[in-house]
Amino acid sequence: MATYPELQTKSVMVSGAGRGIGLAIAQRFLAEGAHVLLTDIDEGEAAGVIATAGSKAFYRQVDVTDLEQVEAAVASVVERFGGLDVMVCNAGIGEIAPLVEATTESFDRQMAVNAKGAFFCGTVAARQMLCAGRGGRIILNASGAGKIAPGKATPLGLYAMSKHAVVGLTKQLGVEMADAGILVNCVCGGIVDTPMWDLIDREVTQRTGEKAGTFKAAAVASVPVGRIQTPQDMANTFVWLASDEASYMAGQTVNCSGGLLPY
Numbered sequence: 335m336a337t338y339p340e341l342q343t344k345s346v347m348v349s350g351a352g353r354g355i356g357l358a359i360a361q362r363f364l365a366e367g368a369h370v371l372l373t374d375i376d377e378g379e380a381a382g383v384i385a386t387a388g389s390k391a392f393y394r395q396v397d398v399t400d401l402e403q404v405e406a407a408v409a410s411v412v413e414r415f416g417g418l419d420v421m422v423c424n425a426g427i428g429e430i431a432p433l434v435e436a437t438t439e440s441f442d443r444q445m446a447v448n449a450k451g452a453f454f455c456g457t458v459a460a461r462q463m464l465c466a467g468r469g470g471r472i473i474l475n476a477s478g479a480g481k482i483a484p485g486k487a488t489p490l491g492l493y494a495m496s497k498h499a500v501v502g503l504t505k506q507l508g509v510e511m512a513d514a515g516i517l518v519n520c521v522c523g524g525i526v527d528t529p530m531w532d533l534i535d536r537e538v539t540q541r542t543g544e545k546a547g548t549f550k551a552a553a554v555a556s557v558p559v560g561r562i563q564t565p566q567d568m569a570n571t572f573v574w575l576a577s578d579e580a581s582y583m584a585g586q587t588v589n590c591s592g593g594l595l596p597y
């Protein structure tokens with residue numbers, strides 16, 4: 335049963351929807367009755383979702399670092415579903431290295447996907463929504479690392495820089511778009527059970543020589559609510575931010591982290 339019936343008439347695009355949090359967000363919007371374009375550089379599990387969703391969903395290969403691909407994707411949602419109501423800027427990558435060891439190539443990769451990709455998806459959607467004149471929602475997947483330093487034991491410094499950029503984008507685009515009824519907000523998650531955290535665990539334990547899985551387990555043990563976050567926990571916040579109940583939210587960074595984030 336749909337929690338937010340108003341989403342049944344909405345058209346949604348999700349970037350990075352081939353797996354993990356993006357996939358869960360796309361599935362939740364479909365469960366609410368929305369029409370969804372799932373995009374990714376790798377179709378992954380999106381294929382199965384498309385197979386069961388019928389005409390309510392389609393997949394398109396989109397690299398968020400390529401402006402032309404993002405523009406073509408937004409145009410395809412408008413053509414297929416008659417407009418774009420919700421853009422979810424979710425695609426992201428994380429690479430492990432203390433900042434003094436981090437390379438220029440790693441900086442460029444993470445900034446390109448996380449910061450530039452969010453800028454492309456957010457602003458292309460905003461231009462489309464301004465043109466259509468019927469408002470909209472732009473919801474970005476930032477991170478706790480967009481607000482605080484991940485810490486010395488969690489060497490995600492470049493990732494944190496790129497996610498602070500996503501928070502900055504949300505604040506400014508949020509105030510620029512609010513009077514057009516286009517509400518821009520971002521979500522800061524904690525330790526979400528996806529392939530990304532498995533990769534972080536593998537890379538950190540390889541560096542420290544600890545047993546695989548121990549880093550992730552210790553991180554989860556530090557979460558105040560006492561369990562790892564599921565992609566569905568994140569999806570709950572995204573659909574709420576797209577719903578009528580969030581109609582007074584603009585330019586905000588919303589924590590969904592089981593108490594991990596202090597502010």
Ligand SMILES: NC(=O)c1ccc[n+]([C@@H]2O[C@H](COP(=O)([O-])OP(=O)(O)OC[C@H]3O[C@@H](n4cnc5c(N)ncnc54)[C@H](O)[C@@H]3O)[C@@H](O)[C@H]2O)c1
Nearest residue numbers: 350352353354355375397398425426477523525526528530
């Ligand atoms: N996992 C966590 O603990 C966590 C916490 C907070 C925020 N986040 C953020 O949530 C988002 C999703 O993370 P996840 O954990 O699901 O990661 P994930 O690695 O499981 O999935 C990321 C998806 O993004 C896609 N992608 C990568 N580069 C892309 C590109 N250039 N263009 C389009 N798609 C691309 C990948 O193919 C993959 O399907 C990311 O922005 C991440 O930073 C994750």
